[in-house]
Amino acid sequence: MPRPSLSPGTPLSAVAARLSVPPPAVDLPVTDLVTDSRRVRPGDLFGCVRGARADGHRLAAAAVGVGAVALLADRPERLPAGLGVPVLEVPSVRAALGPAGALLAGDPADRLRVVTVTGSNGKTTTSTLLAGALDRPAARCGLLTTVGARVGRHTRATELTTPEAPDLHRLLRWMVQRGAVGAVVEASSIALDVGRLDALPAQLAVFTGFEADHLDHHGTVEQYWASKARLFAPDRTRAAVVVVDEPWGRRLADQARVPVTRVGHGADCDVRVLEGSSGAAGTEVLLQVGGGRHRVRTPVVGRAHTTNLAAAWAAAVRLGRDPAAVTAALAAVHAPPGRGELLSAPGAPLVVVDYAHTPGALAEALVTAAQLRPAGRVHLVLGARGARDRWKRQGLGAAARAADEVWLTNEGSHGEDPAAIVAELAVGLIGSAAGVRTVLDRRTAITAAVGEAGPGDVVLVVGRGHETLLQDAPGAVDPARAERFADAEVARAALDGRRRAAG
Numbered sequence: 001m002p003r004p005s006l007s008p009g010t011p012l013s014a015v016a017a018r019l020s021v022p023p024p025a026v027d028l029p030v031t032d033l034v035t036d037s038r039r040v041r042p043g044d045l046f047g048c049v050r051g052a053r054a055d056g057h058r059l060a061a062a063a064v065g066v067g068a069v070a071l072l073a074d075r076p077e078r079l080p081a082g083l084g085v086p087v088l089e090v091p092s093v094r095a096a097l098g099p100a101g102a103l104l105a106g107d108p109a110d111r112l113r114v115v116t117v118t119g120s121n122g123k124t125t126t127s128t129l130l131a132g133a134l135d136r137p138a139a140r141c142g143l144l145t146t147v148g149a150r151v152g153r154h155t156r157a158t159e160l161t162t163p164e165a166p167d168l169h170r171l172l173r174w175m176v177q178r179g180a181v182g183a184v185v186e187a188s189s190i191a192l193d194v195g196r197l198d199a200l201p202a203q204l205a206v207f208t209g210f211e212a213d214h215l216d217h218h219g220t221v222e223q224y225w226a227s228k229a230r231l232f233a234p235d236r237t238r239a240a241v242v243v244v245d246e247p248w249g250r251r252l253a254d255q256a257r258v259p260v261t262r263v264g265h266g267a268d269c270d271v272r273v274l275e276g277s278s279g280a281a282g283t284e285v286l287l288q289v290g291g292g293r294h295r296v297r298t299p300v301v302g303r304a305h306t307t308n309l310a311a312a313w314a315a316a317v318r319l320g321r322d323p324a325a326v327t328a329a330l331a332a333v334h335a336p337p338g339r340g341e342l343l344s345a346p347g348a349p350l351v352v353v354d355y356a357h358t359p360g361a362l363a364e365a366l367v368t369a370a371q372l373r374p375a376g377r378v379h380l381v382l383g384a385r386g387a388r389d390r391w392k393r394q395g396l397g398a399a400a401r402a403a404d405e406v407w408l409t410n411e412g413s414h415g416e417d418p419a420a421i422v423a424e425l426a427v428g429l430i431g432s433a434a435g436v437r438t439v440l441d442r443r444t445a446i447t448a449a450v451g452e453a454g455p456g457d458v459v460l461v462v463g464r465g466h467e468t469l470l471q472d473a474p475g476a477v478d479p480a481r482a483e484r485f486a487d488a489e490v491a492r493a494a495l496d497g498r499r500r501a502a503g
């Protein structure tokens with residue numbers, strides 16, 4: 001991610017003061033805080049992060065070699081002798097990245113009304129809806145989600161759903177420089193767990209709902225929930241909007257020590273969903289708020305988005321926006337790419353490309369698909385990501401039983417055997433009435449599903465949504481080792497091919 005022009009520099013002693021550690025023997029200005037030696041520029045402060053695969057302390061010499069003028073370290077004994085640069089010793093470099101990153105970015109969050117959005121499903125859509133409800137030409141609201149960073153018509157690609165803290169605060173500075181007075185930030189549980197959102201005070205935190213996920217990182221559902229619950233502590237947010245349609249959300253609302261606006265279908269909700277429906281034209285809810293009722297619409301497709309829409313509406317109103325203005329704004333907010341994305345062509349099945357990658361989200365996406373073509377059949381193209389969350393695969397297979405036809409395929413094996421991944425998905429489908437076929441080449445699977453489906457059917461392609469890199473090589477996504485592959489593009493080509501074949 002290209003970095004903006006360098007700031008004039010901040011005294012290293014100011015960084016020490018922000019981190020409450022002794023000042024350096026030698027003071028000097030530092031420009032940016034960087035945690036990757038491959039991205040250091042002259043004048044940077046290099047944070048020596050100890051990770052699962054590398055230790056920044058062992059990379060300090062390389063960082064100094066390309067211009068780092070000072071180091072943040074929590075294992076100074078691991079640093080090579082004679083580096084000749086001041087070292088700020090901290091208890092934890094990871095814990096320092098937020099406060100120091102904010103300072104060196106100019107504390108942009110102090111000039112923004114920040115809203116954080118977390119939850120198991122719907123974070124990106126809810127964040128996009130909320131930013132759309134808050135955004136005004138004269139008072140921009142920035143948006144930072146899995147899809148990338150955006151403010152007004154400016155966009156920036158990002159690598160993580162929630163970037164590392166120094167990158168996050170630089171992106172907030174980038175938004176302020178382009179007129180943002182607010183920012184909606186999608187908060188992944190992993191980011192919360194490792195401290196990427198530290199030093200990011202929010203006016204409001206939104207919880208979209210809960211389903212076990214990322215257990216390969218968090219270990220237990222309790223730990224996963226606790227990582228999200230951190231966002232609702234008084235030192236992290238002033239208020240909360242919580243969807244309470246399931247027990248974990250209710251528990252969060254009960255335990256949060258900040259004012260909570262409860263959203264959901266229950267009679268105890270402050271913003272109660274009386275009715276909800278979704279179809280090809282979008283999603284609509286009827287909300288009961290006190291004595292009043294509000295009918296709210298969005299072009300976003302998917303029954304799962306009824307509570308996301310209600311939460312976004314409640315959050316914008318909680319932040320002081322006029323309810324009628326919020327309702328009007330939401331009517332024009334379209335889904336982020338790859339979330340309930342519809343592709344259609346004359347005489348061809350309807351194709352839906354969605355990000356669903358948990359059993360609950362898949363079940364919801366299948367309900368939506370069936371609702372979109374009530375008289376048709378549902379053809380599901382399903383895979384599971386390699387090298388993570390293996391425990392989810394049988395549950396995904398079980399959720400897939402609601403489809404009429406299931407095409408099991410590769411979704412990026414990341415060093416695993418694609419056939420073994422598919423075999424785990426197939427366990428959930430044992431005894432199912434659905435027709436089940438395995439086609440490991442994803443392009444072939446999507447093309448075959450589109451080719452075989454009837455004109456009144458739906459083809460639902462899940463798991464990757466907007467993503468454009470498909471990787472079978474081990475390790476984190478690396479553009480140099482991944483194939484460029486966008487589900488929507490492949491589905492569109494399949495529809496075009498079907499039209500050409502029909503003459």
Ligand SMILES: CC(=O)N[C@H]1[C@@H](OP(=O)(O)OP(=O)(O)OC[C@H]2O[C@@H](n3ccc(=O)[nH]c3=O)[C@H](O)[C@@H]2O)O[C@H](CO)[C@@H](O)[C@@H]1O[C@H](C)C(=O)N[C@@H](C)C(=O)N[C@H](CCC(=O)O)C(=O)O
Nearest residue numbers: 035036037049051052053054056160161162188190191476
């Ligand atoms: C589990 C996790 O969060 N891992 C992140 C973490 O990796 P790590 O701690 O293992 O770091 P490492 O690779 O050992 O490197 C340690 C340090 O050495 C540095 N380094 C490394 C190599 C080098 O040549 N020079 C160098 O300086 C690295 O920049 C890093 O600071 O720090 C790395 C550098 O910032 C991240 O790239 C990496 O994200 C990986 C790619 C990842 O896949 N993260 C996923 C799990 C993630 O965070 N996902 C959530 C969304 C989940 C969801 O909702 O779907 C997200 O917010 O994106």
